[in-house]
Structures are given as structure tokens and as C-alpha cells.
Amino acid sequence: MLIVEHLVKDYDTRQGRRRVLKDVSFELKPGQHLGILGRNGAGKSTLIRLLSGAERPTSGRIQRRMRISWPLAFGGAFHPHLTGLDNLKFICRIYGIDYKPLIPFVEDFTELGVYFREPVQHYSYGMMTRLAFALSMAIEFDCFLIDEAMVAGDIRFHERCYYELFVKRKDRAFVLVTHDHGPISAECDSVCVLNEGQLQPFKDVEAGLTWYSSMMLENALTYEAQPLGTLKPGALSIRDRVHE
């Protein structure tokens, strides 16, 4: 179980305190696949940082009664001078497991070849993402935190991620945050929408997606309804896309 109760998160900005999450509560059962939809800036990544434990909530409580992963494919913890192998060793040391049996999997998944033993500073963005994802899969968790924006790559990489995560580990729980319908309708069995710092639950995925669409449409229309002077090019194309 992952139980989140009345989570509030404030950040100090130059304009004073800003409340990013207002009162977020939810429960995640083992094996449950929860999708959280939200626009850019809705607080999705903040929520992920709180769930992973990287930051503490201003108030509220998170009870972790299962092993929660770090944000999937998060590569920010790589040190440029460390090799891919060093990073694997480091992660394994932290979690107290032996790294040797994991080398074949990581080498195979990342397809880094000789670069696996080269410093990460020489990696391309794609190589870095593949390594980050492989390390996330190397440690066993009951619940994965997935920020969809982090997992970028080519089709082949996506297919392999999909297989590792949603086929091989489909019995695990996960929290998937995204601004996009696609992955939610395909993979999630429940959905919430994060809007203006509040989390709105829905009784089924369909209802959530419909509500989110209409909210986005409304936003696009209000944007268009502004006086012409303030309208920037591109606003119309947003509307067109929503109508399609």
C-alpha cells in the first residue's frame, strides 16, 4: 500500500510563497496502475519528487508500505566522471545487492557496447536514458514512479521499455504522470487529474479522460477569446488540434 494523506507543498519564490500542491490524497494498492493527468506546470513532477522522498512535503503524510522506486529513468544522479558500470555498482551498493549478476541484463538492454565502461560524460542523450532505464529495472520494486516526460527515446527503446515495464512487471503497482491521454488509456486501471494543485479522482478511466479533454478544450477556447492584440501566433493551432 502507498497511502498519501493531505499532501501540501509550498515553494518560496521571489514573489513569495507559492502553493504547488494544495491537498492531495490518494491510495495505491499493490498492483494498481494509477495514471495522473495534468497540464504542464500542474505539479506532476513535484508530486513525483515527494513520492520518491527526494523532497519533504510542507504538510501531510506519505506512508510507504511497499518498496517504491526512484523516478523511472531518472538520470540526474549520474556523475559525468563515472562509467555506466560505476553507476550500476553505486546504485547496487545503495540498495544492498550484488551488481555482478545484473551486468548482462544492463549491457544487453542499454546496447552501450564498449561505452558501458566509459565515463557517462561521453554518452549521448539517448545512451544516458537507456542506462537510466536499465538501472531502474535492475533493482526490484513493488511500485514504480513514472514521469512520462523523462522516458524519451526511439521506437525500439520504447518497445523494450514497454515490454520490461508493462509486460514483465505488470503485476507491480505504478504511478504514471503524464499530460497525454495515450499511455493512460492503454496502461492504467484508474486515473486522477491534477489541476491547480488538487487531485481529482474518477470512478473510471473513461470519465477521467473525458473530463481532462473538456478541461483542455475550455482552456484553449478561453485563450483564443482574448483580445487579438494579446494573441500570439500558435494559439489557433492549439484550437485546431483540440477540435480534431
Add this chain to the structure above:
Amino acid sequence: MRTELKAFLGSLAQQRRVVWALILRELITRFGRDNLGVLWVVGEPMLFTLGVATFWTATGLTHSVNIPIVAFAVTGYSSVLMWRNAASHCSSAVEANKNLLHHRGVKVLDTIIARMALEVCGATCSFIVLSLFFIYIGWMPVPDDLLLVIAGWLMLAWFGASLALLVGAAVAFSQVVERLWWPTAYLLFPASGAAFMVDWLPSKLRPYVLYLPMVHGIEMLRQGYFGSIVKTHYDIGYMATCCLILSLSGFFVVREASRRVEL
């Protein structure tokens, strides 16, 4: 009670694991694998101490002729490295490692402890290696009272570690501390007792210098090293009290800082 003890031991094992992982990571990223690699942990403070020892010997800094100048420089500068390097490296510990906080086991405290431990070990090894080397070639006498040397050194290590903890955590609280730390460290150096013995000072000045905890440590160290040929002024109780206050406030600030860290 049993389960609480078990949970505590579990956390302790986890912390030990994380700190060790951080130390290894720090070693590789700071010193690399090329040339001497990890040996630089000892090599860096050794070069510093050697340089200062040479300089002091050349300028004839010691007032009293009966103190061997090399031993004076080694005991003095090693002690400075102990408190200054630990705190200086810990001042950036949280900032450099905060992305690691995504891993549940890694705590703010661990990032500071790792760097602190590395510096304390480095300074200690450098002190031992230099002492042995100079004793071997005959430039330095054998310590008069080895136990007192060890006790003085441990006190300095405690002071260095607790100062590092406080500085490291306070920086995570506010970056201003880091700005203030560097000039403070710079200004404290001449007053820290590394380049003088308290007994050389005018008696009016002594009480003020003795407010600085590290002065007591260095005096104690030198008492152990030179024995009856020097007259020293130190109060181990005063130094221990200072270290205890620093340690406790350090732990308190770490706890508060952990709540405030933002990625």
C-alpha cells in the same frame, strides 16, 4: 522493544551501506583512476603540509630554538587541514549530491558524513605518513607521549567533524553560510594555533586565543609530541564542551535542512 531495536539496526546497516557507497563514489569522481588515483586523498594534504613545513623552515618562524621546526610544522598544519578541509568540502556536500536523494536510502546527513569521513581519514593518514617518514630520516623526534598525541588528534578530529556537520547542514539551509565560511576559515587560520604556541603570546592575549576550541587540540597534540621541552595551555573539558555543542547543533540543523532541500 525487540522490533524497535531491529528497525534501528536495519537503518544503521542501511546508513553504513549508503555512506560507504558515497565515499567510493567521491573517491573516483574527485581523484579519478589515472595516475595516483585514490592515493591523492593522502597526497593532497601531504603536499600542503610539506609546502608549509618548507616555508616555515626557510623563514625560521619558530621563536624557540629547542623545538624541531619540521615537527612543529607537521603538527600545526595537519591540524589545520583537519578542521578546515572537512568543513570546506562538506559545505558543498548537499548541493553536489542532492540528485541522489531520489534514492530512498540516501539522506542529507549521509552526503555530509561521507565527505567528512573522507577528509578526516585523509588528514589522519597524511599526518601518520609524514610523521613516520620524518622520524625515519631523523628530522622529527619520536613523540614523547604517544597516547596524548592520539588523544589530541582525536579531539581535533571530533572538532573537525562537528564543524563540518554544522557548516554542511547550514549551507543546505542558506547559501550565505558558504559565502561566510571561506573568509572565516581564512581568518581563523592565523589564530588557530598552527603557527604559534600559546605560551609565546603575551599573557593578556592568551585567554582570547583560548576561546578557539582547535587551539586546545593543537596544544594538546604538541604537549604529547614534545613533552617537557614545551609549556602548553589547554583545557580538554572546554574543547569537549564546544565539540558537543557543535555536534548537537549540527544534527539539529541537518534535520531542519533535510526538510528544506529542493531539487
